[in-house]
Amino acid sequence: MRAAAEAHLRALAGESARLREDQWRAVRALVAERRRALVVQRTGWGKSAVYFVATALRRAEGAGPTVIISPLLALMRNQISAAERAGIRARTINSANIDAWEQTYTDIEAGLVDVLLVSPERLNNPDFRDRVLPELAAGAGLVVIDEAHCVSDWGHDFRPDYRRIRTLLGDLPSGVPVLATTATANERVTRDVAEQLETGDGEATLVLRGGLDRESLHLAVVELPDSTARLSWLAQHLAELPGSGIIYTLTVAAATETAEFLTGRGYDVRPYSGQTDPEERRRAEDDLLANRTKALVATSALGMGFDKPDLGFVVHLGAPQSPISYYQQVGRAGRGVQRAEVLLLPGREDREIWAYFASLAFPPEETVRRTLDALAAAEGPVSLPRLEAQVDLGRSRLEQMLKVLDVDGAVRRVRGGWTATGRPWSYDAERYAAVTAARKAEQRAMLAYIGTDECRMRFLRHQLDDTGAEPCGRCDNCTNRVWSTDVDAAQRRAATEHLNRPGVAVAPRKQWPTGMAALGVTASGNIAPGLRAEEGRALGRLTDIGWGTTLRRVLADDAPDEPVSDEVFQGVVTVLAAWSWAERPVGVVAMPSLRRPRMITALAERLCAVGRLAPVGAIGYRTPDGVGPRRHNSAQRLASLWDALTLDDTLRAGLSALDGPILLVDDQTDTGWTLTVAARLLREAGAPAVLPLVLATRS
Template sequence: MDASLHSDLLSSATAKLRALVRNPDAQFHDGQFEAISALVAQRRRALVVQRTGWGKSAVYFIASLLLREQGFGPTLIVSPLLALMRDQVTAAERAGVRAAAINSANVLEWREILEKLQRDEIDVLLVSPERLNNPSFREQQLPMLLDRLGLLVIDEAHCISDWGHDFRPDYRRIRDLINKLPAGLPVLATTATANSRVVEDVAEQLAGGAGEVFTLRGTLARDSLRLGVLRLPSPRMQLAWLLSHIEDFTGSGIIYTLTVSAAEDIARMLREAGHQVAAYTGRTDLEERERLEAALKNNEVKALIATSALGMGFDKPDLGFVIHIGAPSSPVAYYQQVGRAGRGSINADVLLLPGTDDAEIWEYFATSSMPDQVRATAVLEALGQADGAMSVPALESAVNLRRSPLELLLKVLAVDGAVERVAGGWMRTDLPWSYDADRYKRVAASRVHEQRLMIDYENTRGCRMEFLTASLDDPRSAACGRCDNCAGAWYNDHIPEESKDNAQNALGRAGVSIEPRKLYPSGLNRLGHTLKGKIPEDEQVSIGRALARLTDLGWGNRLRQLFADPADRPIDKTMFEACIKVLSEWNWEQRPVGVVAMPSSTRPQLVTSLAQQLAAVGRLRYLGQLEYRGKPPQNGPGGNSAFRVAAVADAFEIPEPLEALLANAPGPVMLVDDLTDSRWSLAMAGRALRIAGAPGVLPFTLGIAG
């Protein structure tokens, strides 16, 4: 570039940087202006891999403004999370960038935003990767955008790669989008968490046929972070430590957990102990998420107890600490989450408390995210035989797969070109498809390797920051001098006996509700059943109770051990006493008059002993056990609702003596089982009891799966 043009571009870009950060003396970090110049002056495709807080967003906002001044169209930013979009829009406005987002949280604003786009009144539009697969957006808005586009930005670009720790099928569509771009249109991909394999994969997809990609890769070490690992023997001791030491940490922060149940349980226990905390998970409503993010930014809470739903892009420069109860499945994922801390401060504390069941949880999430050949083939056959598009509910009734994994599988097949989302549902394309077993085998092996690295991080005696950055293939990895291995343990590991007792009491609390099924799933007619619509009230079960969810921190752990043991034995005394406590706190409208046991082909002693002892202690009549018509249902856990109902709708038979008793029952009966998953077995067994004359059915189980 000509020296004078370079000088003019640097001067203009610096002015915009100072407006963005509200600092009249601000200067670019190493590499920032080089990336801007590659996009604006050279109109290249660029990949920026830099640590959290380096200023990747400044690169694309300033480049957008400079390109707009040259007469180019708006920037399209593909961004993965609502929290990230909100922060990006706010940051853009500080720099004088007219920004807007199209996502599931602002549907009512879409028309106004699209009208502004047509009037050229928007500089930057943020969309989710899922929006690229929306038929209306893909067919109507996207072509108009591509015709006028000045810059395409792919934020959190590691999501493009199969090898990335947070791979998302919808992100792979971006490769197709890039291939449609006209020559000379600049593209920027950014991430803070990519090892060499991911960098190479993303760069290859970014290049398409446009030549070499400008790659800027900086050091990933975070001088502000003080890392540590504290091993404790049980969830009880972890909670006791939190109860004792959460206030030791400066400012406010995030406490990450691996499951929704753990986040909700820990938040409840800490709140009841007087700490200002709240749970933030995938189950949190969008409006509540926004409120909680603001509360954390304004230091109105000590911590959010969060799953990975609070992850990429959440921006609180003075976040004081990040604690993990349970380890993420790879050092790369861990680095991404701890990167939320210390972005704008000198010091921030990062502590990992590994869980005893981490490996089990890693395995569950790894297998649930991989497409299954048998189910993929079933989906393709159903779509191929359909006369037109099939909705997801219609597909559910054609293949035995629940909604979430079915939608994930459809996304994978769509990216492979085998299916297409259209108005009204999904259709099979003419492209052949084969299960890429080698690819999934390689990905699975890569994930196992990452899990082993995470265990190595927990056990290393070397510098923890050096280990993390080396895991991301940073050639400049070096000892930090601050972590617990470099400078000694900086955290207090003493746990007072009172905290241990309080934690034990909190974890010993038992009882969760079992919500009744009230609607039959659609598509049962295709499986030979006439059931449909709302379940008649006089055939419904009432709200039930369970000792715990299997994912709970307290009794959940005991139940997981129980169900992992293939041996069948009567209920043990401690667990039975906990069940009695649950029943004593169950405020039913009418006390049950008897107890009925579900039939069990795997744990008949457990179920029968539980039912009989509950009847004895409650001075209720034990009415016996339901029976199966023929063979027990073979539908295992995980199938979708239509298949689950079809398997159990006519499965239960009421023995004549029990039927005679029910015909004259003056009140509801308690229906006892060991474990419920979809709740359809309880619903259909309860329906049979209601039809036989039971005035009501109150389900009780030891565990709830999921």
């Protein structure tokens, strides 16, 4: 068997390839012993070789196809290419190839598919789960869980859909081997995943864990004072970095902003995020793989499993909130080259971004119970939009919560939405609190990594409980060779000019949320054109690395209520000067504000003075409480606003005296519903058009 395994490996990786001892142990356990195994090995070690070799051996025995559960389209494409090199026929079922699903099912039934790659989300698609999955589970020759740390809610990248894999494993016939692989699991995650793999027959999961050093990686941290310095430093040094690489950012806005700037400085780079068009993402990946571009400027959407052996560098503009996540992302570099540069350029705003992601933790018990009660009371499936009218959670967080409840057996996804199962369910407050505490500990560890004067690779390996970690002798601390923090004056001027470009479009809402009648609001369908706001403008996004830095400080919860600085006001004036409106505004209306009344009023008055616009007045609140507590989704937000705003007689009289559009001035917008409701009131009172103008937008 080993000779046959070696032959398959050579077909996959070249004539000089030989199985590592732990690779062979894993293959033997899967093929000869039909066991369940967890392989925790560094990136580039050859985990995919294990399951492709095992697949070839199992198929030669007449076993069914291997099912690989894989998290990302980029990873799937890499795996299919690798399989084809070894003569293994691989297919994928994902959201980007819906048209090919029926043919894939037919080919599986005909025995023409050796490997089927599916996303974990696909496991709970009602059609796939009920029609395809039972047959796959019954006929699979091997099941592979790639990036298996996602199974564990203690892992840095827990995904509820991965927890559903336990159900799949429980339905497998006896003797179907299972392999789980990851490069980023500490001891706690390793134990958790291994326990979830166990069959209950008393046989423990085989765990093969190796050292996590990456001898090609040269780690360094470059601390710079602000986002302008970081961007200009990167433009100054990008050409010095070897080959092609990845520049990671923490937000989509930062990826776009950075790619635009570097392109303007003469670099061939491409933005890459979950919001990038799928075909554009594929072309960007192909260009990076072929070294036709210097770098992809990417969010974590380009992460797990992206396989480019000669990737020469990884740069982070902003620190991930976990050293384990950081280790995983930098592991993209240096698999097939002797030296790869790994640079971290942390930012002061990193902790604010971490705080935002932390706010997406599992909701409190009261919210969960309200969701279960709403589903139980419904006569049929409830869609996410309709559920939002009853549960105050944002769409993505609501969906994540439902996925966890689905895995726990309390709800079920069906055609048309979600239903309650009626099964007993308990809120594990202790576990959720412990996971939150673990996340905070990871953030503290990331800050410690930035500030450490010890070996950086050893630090990361210790975070992964790699007990054999020794000083690497390569990082900036080991060698005392540090990157200069000097920034070329011309590059800084260019970065300053780029980041200080003001103006972000604020799209108007065009449709009322679903299910508003349940909240006592008589609004449904499209918003009548005569009641809409026009497209508005914001000075900047709160997530930007340019104006966002200033705006986050000005609009912080503990910031004083005072007029904006001359710098901010001039930015607003520049936005107005560049605004290509159909008709120039003739007046200004201020939004009401309980937190920043002085700021909004002063901004409106100053705009009137500089633009020779009529001061029409300010919208008011019907009650001293305003709109009440912050709401987290469109339906709840609109319901709180619907009757909360009012126009007094003075404002109405001012509107009647105008014959042109008005500027509607506010400090920031998030969901856009405050501006939408205010515009509706103003249009009903006679305003010909309403042009929203805000300091900041969150999107």
